[in-house]
Amino acid sequence: MTKSDGLVLAERRSVAATGRTERAPRPAPRRRAVRPVLVKAALYVLLAIMSTPFVYPTIWMVFAAFKPVNEIFAVPPTLFPQQWTLDGVSQIFTVVPFARQYLNSLYIAVIVTAVSIVVCALAGYAFARIRFPFRSGLFLLLISALMIPGEVTIIPIFRWVAELGLMDTHWPLIVVPIFGPQCVVGVFIFRQFFLSLPDELEEAGRLDGLGRLGIFCRIALPLAGPAIAAVGIMKFLSSFNMYFEPLIFLRSQEMFTVGLGLTQYRDSYGEPMYSTQIGATALTIIPVLVVFLFAQRQFVEGLSRSGIKG
Structure with missing residues (x-):
């Protein structure tokens, strides 16, 4: 018996004595990447x-x-x-001052969106995190404003705007959407979002010496990205596509917004210029698509989180 045979025989005896056998590891099954x-x-x-x-x-x-x-x-x-x-496309900016109307809608939509986010966030935070008398009743009264059609309130608003001498200006198109019934949905979304924030965040802010405004600006508002995106997209979309309010308050074409300017495409016989009108309409969807593409994820998350806690 050679030395190597002795080693093999000794190994077999040790395995038999312990009663255990070592099996070779099985190869890992191949992942089927085709099915996914x-x-x-x-x-x-x-x-x-x-x-x-x-x-x-x-x-x-x-x-x-x-x-x-x-x-x-x-x-x-x-x-x-x-x-x-290209006959229709070439007349988009010549028949009416479409470029001026486009810029009017853009800057009005940007101002309304930015200010509405601040106003709605402040109101939503107050209803969600601050205890004050008649809070639930006031919020219910605020929500009930959604049941009032805008056509019902347009007459008193028109008289108010006329008495202030603001006809044929953009001030009614900015102030009314910010503080009118259109802002109620934004307040509701922010309130529901701030209700879902844990109380420990505010307690930590108070320990750091922050007041109520400091907690809102440095803790609550930076975490409200989804709610900001949801309210921002809705306000930008509604403000950019306004038609009824510009029809009531505006008179000159230079002050028109795109929603009202699209109705002015007519030839010398008064017939609608369909191809030109369609081309101008296609240009109006560009800002809305850009805003939604950049904030679509936060928009969906903000709408989903608005119903987490009541």
């Missing part, structure tokens, strides 16, 4: 098919700006123009 990829691809295809009814009108609107009028009203409708033309 197929599932994800099928999900994307399904979502694309389901989104077609919502995306198709916007795509059709963009291509319709390059169609002649007879193709716009063709039956059945076509997506791509059979005869491309």
Whole structure:
């Protein structure tokens, strides 16, 4: 018996004595990466098919700006123009002062959005975190303003604006959306968000010597990103697309917003310029899409968190 045979025999005896055998480790099963990829691809295809009814009108609107009028009203409708033309697009900025109206809507929407976020955040924080008499009753009264149609209050607002000499100015389009019934939804979203914040955050702020305003500015407001995005998108969208209020308060084309300016595209015979109007309408959706694409995640989170705690 050689030395190597003796070692093997000794190893076998030790294994038999202990009664345990060491098995070789099994190779790890290969992960099947094909199935998740197929599932994800099928999900994307399904979502694309389901989104077609919502995306198709916007795509059709963009291509319709390059169609002649007879193709716009063709039956059945076509997506791509059979005869491309720039006659309608070239007159967007010449028939009416569309660039000025576009800037009017932009700066009004930006001011209304920024100030509304501050006002709604302050009111929402007060209703959520500050104990004061008749708090629940006042909040219920505030929510009840949503049941009043805007057409009911437009007459007293019109008289108030006329007495102040603010007709044909942008002040009613800025002040009314900020402090009017349109701001109630923003207050509700901020209140629900601030109710979900733990009390320990405020206690830690008080230990650091912060007052009520300091807690709001340095703790509560920086954490309210989802609520800010939700209120900001809704206020920007409603303010940029205003039509009824500009129709009541504005008189000159230079003061018009895009919602009212789109109705002014008519030729020398008074007939609507459909291709030009459609092209201008396509340009009005650009700011809304940009704002929503940058804040869509926070927007969805803010709406979802608004119902966590009542």
